[in-house]
Amino acid sequence: MSEKEVLDILGEKVALGESAIVNFNVAKLHTQNKIDVPVIIERSKKPGPTVLITAGIHGDEINGVEIVRQIIAKGINKPKCGTIICVPVINVFGFIHMDREFPDGRDLNRVFPGGKGGSLASRVAHKFVTEILPHADLVMDFHTGGSDRFNAAQIRIIKAEEDLEKLAKIFGSPFVLYSKNLNKSFRNTCYKLGIPVLLFEGGKSFNIDNAITNTGVNGTKRVLNHLNMLNSKFKVSEPKKSCIFILDSKWIRANYSGMFKAIIKINSYVSKGDVIGHVTDPYGSFNHFVKAPNDGYIFNINESPIIYQGDAIFHISTALKDD
Numbered sequence: 001m002s003e004k005e006v007l008d009i010l011g012e013k014v015a016l017g018e019s020a021i022v023n024f025n026v027a028k029l030h031t032q033n034k035i036d037v038p039v040i041i042e043r044s045k046k047p048g049p050t051v052l053i054t055a056g057i058h059g060d061e062i063n064g065v066e067i068v069r070q071i072i073a074k075g076i077n078k079p080k081c082g083t084i085i086c087v088p089v090i091n092v093f094g095f096i097h098m099d100r101e102f103p104d105g106r107d108l109n110r111v112f113p114g115g116k117g118g119s120l121a122s123r124v125a126h127k128f129v130t131e132i133l134p135h136a137d138l139v140m141d142f143h144t145g146g147s148d149r150f151n152a153a154q155i156r157i158i159k160a161e162e163d164l165e166k167l168a169k170i171f172g173s174p175f176v177l178y179s180k181n182l183n184k185s186f187r188n189t190c191y192k193l194g195i196p197v198l199l200f201e202g203g204k205s206f207n208i209d210n211a212i213t214n215t216g217v218n219g220t221k222r223v224l225n226h227l228n229m230l231n232s233k234f235k236v237s238e239p240k241k242s243c244i245f246i247l248d249s250k251w252i253r254a255n256y257s258g259m260f261k262a263i264i265k266i267n268s269y270v271s272k273g274d275v276i277g278h279v280t281d282p283y284g285s286f287n288h289f290v291k292a293p294n295d296g297y298i299f300n301i302n303e304s305p306i307i308y309q310g311d312a313i314f315h316i317s318t319a320l321k322d323d
Helices: 062-073 092-097 120-131 162-171 186-192 210-226
Strands: 006-009 012-015 019-028 034-043 050-055 083-087 138-143 149-157 175-178 197-203 244-253 258-262 275-280 287-291 296-302 312-320
Touching: 006 034, 012 019, 012 034, 019 120, 034 092, 050 062, 050 210, 062 083, 062 138, 062 197, 062 210, 138 186, 138 210, 149 162, 149 210, 162 175, 162 197, 162 210, 175 296, 186 197, 197 210, 244 296, 258 296, 258 312, 275 312
Parallel strands: 050 083, 050 138, 138 197, 149 175, 175 244
Antiparallel strands: 006 012, 019 034, 034 083, 149 197, 149 296, 244 312, 258 275, 275 287, 296 312
Protein backbone atom coordinates (compact mmCIF):
# COMPACT_ATOMS: atom_id res chain seq x y z
CA MET A 1 0.00 0.00 0.00
CA SER A 2 1.09 3.60 -0.64
CA GLU A 3 1.69 6.12 2.14
CA LYS A 4 -1.66 7.76 1.38
CA GLU A 5 -3.46 4.45 1.81
CA VAL A 6 -1.91 3.87 5.24
CA LEU A 7 -2.22 6.43 8.02
CA ASP A 8 0.85 6.20 10.26
CA ILE A 9 -0.18 7.91 13.50
CA LEU A 10 1.18 7.64 17.03
CA GLY A 11 3.12 4.52 16.09
CA GLU A 12 0.08 2.75 14.65
CA LYS A 13 -0.78 2.07 11.01
CA VAL A 14 -4.42 2.43 9.92
CA ALA A 15 -5.29 1.44 6.34
CA LEU A 16 -8.16 2.72 4.19
CA GLY A 17 -11.45 1.16 5.29
CA GLU A 18 -10.20 0.52 8.82
CA SER A 19 -11.25 1.87 12.22
CA ALA A 20 -8.93 2.27 15.17
CA ILE A 21 -8.64 3.74 18.64
CA VAL A 22 -5.06 4.84 19.13
CA ASN A 23 -3.75 6.01 22.49
CA PHE A 24 -2.18 9.44 22.72
CA ASN A 25 0.11 8.88 25.70
CA VAL A 26 0.06 12.21 27.51
CA ALA A 27 2.14 11.49 30.61
CA LYS A 28 2.27 9.50 33.79
CA LEU A 29 0.75 10.43 37.12
CA HIS A 30 3.01 10.70 40.16
CA THR A 31 1.78 7.15 40.95
CA GLN A 32 3.36 6.00 37.65
CA ASN A 33 -0.07 5.26 36.16
CA LYS A 34 -0.27 6.13 32.47
CA ILE A 35 -2.63 8.81 31.22
CA ASP A 36 -3.80 8.00 27.70
CA VAL A 37 -6.11 10.08 25.51
CA PRO A 38 -8.10 7.96 23.05
CA VAL A 39 -7.83 9.11 19.44
CA ILE A 40 -10.77 7.72 17.46
CA ILE A 41 -9.97 7.14 13.79
CA GLU A 42 -12.45 6.21 11.07
CA ARG A 43 -11.27 5.69 7.48
CA SER A 44 -13.34 5.11 4.39
CA LYS A 45 -12.22 2.67 1.71
CA LYS A 46 -12.40 5.65 -0.65
CA PRO A 47 -9.56 8.21 -0.35
CA GLY A 48 -10.40 11.82 0.53
CA PRO A 49 -9.63 14.65 2.94
CA THR A 50 -8.63 14.14 6.57
CA VAL A 51 -10.72 16.10 9.07
CA LEU A 52 -9.51 16.45 12.66
CA ILE A 53 -12.27 17.13 15.22
CA THR A 54 -11.09 18.21 18.68
CA ALA A 55 -12.44 19.43 22.01
CA GLY A 56 -11.40 19.75 25.62
CA ILE A 57 -8.28 21.88 25.18
CA HIS A 58 -9.65 23.47 28.35
CA GLY A 59 -10.71 20.82 30.83
CA ASP A 60 -13.80 22.70 32.02
CA GLU A 61 -15.33 23.17 28.55
CA ILE A 62 -17.69 20.20 28.76
CA ASN A 63 -20.13 21.23 26.04
CA GLY A 64 -17.45 20.97 23.37
CA VAL A 65 -16.62 17.46 24.59
CA GLU A 66 -20.32 16.55 24.41
CA ILE A 67 -20.53 17.72 20.78
CA VAL A 68 -17.64 15.47 19.75
CA ARG A 69 -19.04 12.62 21.86
CA GLN A 70 -22.32 12.82 19.95
CA ILE A 71 -20.52 12.97 16.60
CA ILE A 72 -18.85 9.67 17.51
CA ALA A 73 -21.86 8.03 19.20
CA LYS A 74 -24.13 8.75 16.22
CA GLY A 75 -21.59 7.50 13.70
CA ILE A 76 -21.23 10.87 12.01
CA ASN A 77 -17.47 10.33 12.18
CA LYS A 78 -17.66 7.36 9.80
CA PRO A 79 -16.89 9.05 6.47
CA LYS A 80 -18.15 8.27 2.99
CA CYS A 81 -14.66 9.14 1.79
CA GLY A 82 -11.46 10.20 3.47
CA THR A 83 -10.60 10.08 7.16
CA ILE A 84 -12.06 11.56 10.33
CA ILE A 85 -9.91 11.75 13.46
CA CYS A 86 -11.69 12.63 16.72
CA VAL A 87 -9.97 13.71 19.94
CA PRO A 88 -12.83 14.51 22.36
CA VAL A 89 -10.63 15.51 25.34
CA ILE A 90 -7.15 16.88 24.71
CA ASN A 91 -6.64 18.23 28.25
CA VAL A 92 -7.59 15.05 30.08
CA PHE A 93 -5.89 16.29 33.26
CA GLY A 94 -8.18 19.32 33.44
CA PHE A 95 -11.20 17.19 32.53
CA ILE A 96 -10.51 14.76 35.38
CA HIS A 97 -9.96 17.56 37.90
CA MET A 98 -12.73 19.78 36.49
CA ASP A 99 -10.20 22.51 35.92
CA ARG A 100 -9.39 24.73 32.94
CA GLU A 101 -5.62 24.41 33.18
CA PHE A 102 -3.03 21.66 33.30
CA PRO A 103 -1.61 20.48 36.66
CA ASP A 104 1.36 22.78 36.06
CA GLY A 105 -1.04 25.74 36.11
CA ARG A 106 -0.62 26.50 32.42
CA ASP A 107 -3.33 27.12 29.86
CA LEU A 108 -2.75 24.54 27.13
CA ASN A 109 -4.14 26.96 24.55
CA ARG A 110 -1.32 29.41 25.30
CA VAL A 111 1.67 27.09 24.92
CA PHE A 112 1.32 25.80 21.33
CA PRO A 113 3.27 24.57 19.43
CA GLY A 114 5.00 23.53 22.62
CA GLY A 115 8.42 22.02 23.14
CA LYS A 116 9.82 18.56 23.72
CA GLY A 117 11.66 19.66 26.85
CA GLY A 118 9.20 22.24 28.18
CA SER A 119 6.50 22.18 30.86
CA LEU A 120 3.97 19.34 30.98
CA ALA A 121 1.43 21.37 28.98
CA SER A 122 4.12 22.38 26.49
CA ARG A 123 5.20 18.74 25.99
CA VAL A 124 1.61 17.63 25.35
CA ALA A 125 1.12 20.47 22.84
CA HIS A 126 4.38 19.52 21.10
CA LYS A 127 3.42 15.86 20.79
CA PHE A 128 -0.03 16.76 19.49
CA VAL A 129 1.38 19.17 16.90
CA THR A 130 4.08 16.79 15.68
CA GLU A 131 2.21 13.47 15.73
CA ILE A 132 -1.49 14.23 15.10
CA LEU A 133 -1.98 17.67 13.56
CA PRO A 134 0.16 17.13 10.39
CA HIS A 135 -2.35 14.54 9.15
CA ALA A 136 -5.22 17.08 9.06
CA ASP A 137 -6.50 18.92 6.00
CA LEU A 138 -9.13 20.70 8.11
CA VAL A 139 -9.63 21.13 11.87
CA MET A 140 -12.90 21.72 13.71
CA ASP A 141 -12.10 22.68 17.31
CA PHE A 142 -14.94 22.94 19.86
CA HIS A 143 -14.86 25.30 22.84
CA THR A 144 -17.31 26.86 25.31
CA GLY A 145 -17.48 30.18 27.13
CA GLY A 146 -15.67 30.91 30.37
CA SER A 147 -17.05 30.54 33.86
CA ASP A 148 -20.63 31.90 34.09
CA ARG A 149 -20.31 33.59 30.67
CA PHE A 150 -22.71 32.00 28.21
CA ASN A 151 -21.58 32.31 24.61
CA ALA A 152 -24.01 32.27 21.74
CA ALA A 153 -23.09 29.56 19.24
CA GLN A 154 -20.44 31.08 17.00
CA ILE A 155 -17.59 30.26 14.67
CA ARG A 156 -14.41 32.30 15.08
CA ILE A 157 -12.17 32.97 12.11
CA ILE A 158 -9.64 35.58 11.06
CA LYS A 159 -10.40 38.20 8.43
CA ALA A 160 -9.53 37.92 4.75
CA GLU A 161 -9.74 34.13 4.56
CA GLU A 162 -12.36 33.44 1.89
CA ASP A 163 -12.23 29.64 2.23
CA LEU A 164 -12.83 29.87 5.99
CA GLU A 165 -15.67 32.33 5.48
CA LYS A 166 -17.31 29.90 3.09
CA LEU A 167 -16.92 26.97 5.51
CA ALA A 168 -18.18 29.08 8.42
CA LYS A 169 -21.27 29.98 6.43
CA ILE A 170 -21.83 26.32 5.57
CA PHE A 171 -21.43 25.36 9.25
CA GLY A 172 -24.40 27.64 9.94
CA SER A 173 -23.97 28.87 13.52
CA PRO A 174 -25.99 32.02 14.35
CA PHE A 175 -22.83 34.15 14.47
CA VAL A 176 -19.41 34.25 12.84
CA LEU A 177 -16.97 36.39 14.79
CA TYR A 178 -13.83 37.75 13.21
CA SER A 179 -11.10 37.47 15.83
CA LYS A 180 -7.33 37.54 15.68
CA ASN A 181 -5.28 34.41 16.20
CA LEU A 182 -3.85 34.62 19.70
CA ASN A 183 -0.14 34.04 20.11
CA LYS A 184 0.72 30.44 21.07
CA SER A 185 -2.87 29.26 20.60
CA PHE A 186 -3.82 26.03 18.84
CA ARG A 187 -5.60 28.04 16.14
CA ASN A 188 -2.53 30.18 15.47
CA THR A 189 -0.34 27.09 15.21
CA CYS A 190 -2.74 25.59 12.67
CA TYR A 191 -2.64 28.85 10.70
CA LYS A 192 1.17 28.87 10.61
CA LEU A 193 1.13 25.28 9.35
CA GLY A 194 -1.37 26.18 6.62
CA ILE A 195 -4.15 24.03 8.09
CA PRO A 196 -7.58 25.73 8.04
CA VAL A 197 -9.44 25.64 11.35
CA LEU A 198 -13.02 26.41 12.35
CA LEU A 199 -13.13 27.30 16.03
CA PHE A 200 -16.58 26.84 17.56
CA GLU A 201 -17.63 28.61 20.76
CA GLY A 202 -20.90 28.03 22.56
CA GLY A 203 -22.39 27.73 26.02
CA LYS A 204 -20.46 28.07 29.26
CA SER A 205 -18.07 26.03 31.37
CA PHE A 206 -19.32 23.04 33.39
CA ASN A 207 -22.58 23.01 31.46
CA ILE A 208 -24.20 21.10 28.61
CA ASP A 209 -26.81 23.02 26.64
CA ASN A 210 -28.94 21.13 24.14
CA ALA A 211 -29.29 24.02 21.70
CA ILE A 212 -25.52 24.61 21.65
CA THR A 213 -24.85 20.89 21.24
CA ASN A 214 -27.32 20.58 18.37
CA THR A 215 -25.76 23.59 16.61
CA GLY A 216 -22.30 22.04 16.87
CA VAL A 217 -23.38 18.60 15.68
CA ASN A 218 -25.53 19.92 12.81
CA GLY A 219 -22.79 22.32 11.73
CA THR A 220 -20.29 19.48 11.60
CA LYS A 221 -22.68 17.44 9.45
CA ARG A 222 -23.06 20.35 7.02
CA VAL A 223 -19.30 20.78 6.63
CA LEU A 224 -18.75 17.04 6.15
CA ASN A 225 -21.59 16.98 3.63
CA HIS A 226 -19.96 19.85 1.75
CA LEU A 227 -16.75 17.81 1.60
CA ASN A 228 -18.76 14.80 0.35
CA MET A 229 -17.71 12.91 3.49
CA LEU A 230 -21.06 12.59 5.29
CA ASN A 231 -22.73 9.19 5.14
CA SER A 232 -25.90 9.37 3.06
CA LYS A 233 -28.01 7.99 5.94
CA PHE A 234 -27.73 11.36 7.71
CA LYS A 235 -30.07 14.19 6.81
CA VAL A 236 -28.69 17.69 6.52
CA SER A 237 -30.96 20.64 7.28
CA GLU A 238 -30.33 24.23 6.31
CA PRO A 239 -29.85 26.72 9.17
CA LYS A 240 -33.10 28.45 10.19
CA LYS A 241 -31.43 31.84 9.81
CA SER A 242 -28.46 33.16 7.88
CA CYS A 243 -25.18 33.63 9.75
CA ILE A 244 -24.48 37.10 11.06
CA PHE A 245 -20.84 38.07 10.51
CA ILE A 246 -19.54 40.29 13.31
CA LEU A 247 -16.70 42.57 12.26
CA ASP A 248 -16.23 44.22 15.64
CA SER A 249 -17.64 44.05 19.14
CA LYS A 250 -17.08 45.20 22.71
CA TRP A 251 -17.74 44.12 26.26
CA ILE A 252 -20.24 45.99 28.39
CA ARG A 253 -18.80 46.19 31.89
CA ALA A 254 -20.57 46.68 35.19
CA ASN A 255 -20.44 50.18 36.63
CA TYR A 256 -21.48 48.88 40.05
CA SER A 257 -21.01 45.79 42.16
CA GLY A 258 -24.07 43.89 43.29
CA MET A 259 -26.61 41.27 42.35
CA PHE A 260 -27.00 40.95 38.59
CA LYS A 261 -29.79 39.81 36.33
CA ALA A 262 -29.94 40.02 32.53
CA ILE A 263 -33.41 40.69 31.13
CA ILE A 264 -32.70 39.92 27.49
CA LYS A 265 -31.92 36.58 25.90
CA ILE A 266 -28.76 35.50 24.13
CA ASN A 267 -28.78 36.20 20.35
CA SER A 268 -31.10 39.20 20.87
CA TYR A 269 -30.80 42.35 18.78
CA VAL A 270 -31.02 45.48 20.92
CA SER A 271 -31.20 49.20 20.22
CA LYS A 272 -29.12 51.89 21.88
CA GLY A 273 -30.65 52.79 25.25
CA ASP A 274 -32.60 49.55 25.70
CA VAL A 275 -32.56 48.25 29.26
CA ILE A 276 -30.82 44.87 29.07
CA GLY A 277 -30.12 44.11 32.74
CA HIS A 278 -30.27 45.18 36.39
CA VAL A 279 -27.69 45.53 39.14
CA THR A 280 -29.21 45.61 42.63
CA ASP A 281 -28.11 45.30 46.25
CA PRO A 282 -29.32 42.71 48.77
CA TYR A 283 -31.18 45.35 50.80
CA GLY A 284 -33.68 46.66 48.27
CA SER A 285 -32.29 50.21 48.25
CA PHE A 286 -30.37 50.18 44.96
CA ASN A 287 -31.42 49.34 41.40
CA HIS A 288 -29.20 50.25 38.45
CA PHE A 289 -30.47 49.80 34.88
CA VAL A 290 -27.86 48.45 32.45
CA LYS A 291 -28.52 49.97 29.02
CA ALA A 292 -27.25 49.03 25.58
CA PRO A 293 -24.53 51.51 24.50
CA ASN A 294 -25.31 50.95 20.80
CA ASP A 295 -27.47 48.96 18.41
CA GLY A 296 -26.23 45.40 18.09
CA TYR A 297 -26.53 41.71 18.83
CA ILE A 298 -25.91 40.35 22.32
CA PHE A 299 -23.84 37.20 21.87
CA ASN A 300 -22.46 36.66 25.37
CA ILE A 301 -24.20 37.08 28.72
CA ASN A 302 -22.67 36.81 32.18
CA GLU A 303 -24.96 34.49 34.13
CA SER A 304 -23.32 35.01 37.51
CA PRO A 305 -25.85 36.35 40.06
CA ILE A 306 -23.10 38.30 41.86
CA ILE A 307 -20.81 40.71 40.00
CA TYR A 308 -18.19 43.30 40.82
CA GLN A 309 -17.59 46.71 39.32
CA GLY A 310 -15.70 46.27 36.05
CA ASP A 311 -16.89 42.72 35.39
CA ALA A 312 -17.79 41.93 31.77
CA ILE A 313 -21.55 41.32 31.71
CA PHE A 314 -22.54 41.46 28.02
CA HIS A 315 -20.72 41.12 24.70
CA ILE A 316 -22.35 43.23 21.99
CA SER A 317 -21.62 43.61 18.29
CA THR A 318 -20.59 47.08 17.12
CA ALA A 319 -20.08 46.46 13.39
CA LEU A 320 -21.52 43.82 11.05
CA LYS A 321 -20.37 42.64 7.66
CA ASP A 322 -22.73 43.55 4.83
CA ASP A 323 -24.29 40.70 2.86
